[in-house]
Amino acid sequence: xxxxxxxxxxxxxxxxxxxxxxxxxxxxxxxxxxxxxxxxxxxxxxxxxxxxxxxxxxxxxxxxxxxxxxxxxxxxxxxxxxxxxxxxxxxxxxxxxxxxxxxxxxxxxx
Numbered sequence: 001x002x003x004x005x006x007x008x009x010x011x012x013x014x015x016x017x018x019x020x021x022x023x024x025x026x027x028x029x030x031x032x033x034x035x036x037x038x039x040x041x042x043x044x045x046x047x048x049x050x051x052x053x054x055x056x057x058x059x060x061x062x063x064x065x066x067x068x069x070x071x072x073x074x075x076x077x078x079x080x081x082x083x084x085x086x087x088x089x090x091x092x093x094x095x096x097x098x099x100x101x102x103x104x105x106x107x108x109x110x
Contacts, residue, residue, distance in 0.1 A: 059065070073079050 074083065
């Protein structure tokens, strides 16, 4: 009885902490500081739009450069996925091999 109560309170605590933790985060990006005279700092909206247009022009003028994400590199997306799959697959294979023999293996199954 006490174990069920403690477990349910722990689960509710985790959910409540997650709920209140997410709701207190501010999702805002400040692009410039506005002074008392109305002057703005660097990275105003106009400057950000100009930089974005220059990035688009640079990407269109050099189509062979790609996005810069090395997909097939070991530090890229596919490379890291293959390495992680090999590591965890090897660990799983070792567990499967160990489970086939031993004290608790079922009799008559290999």
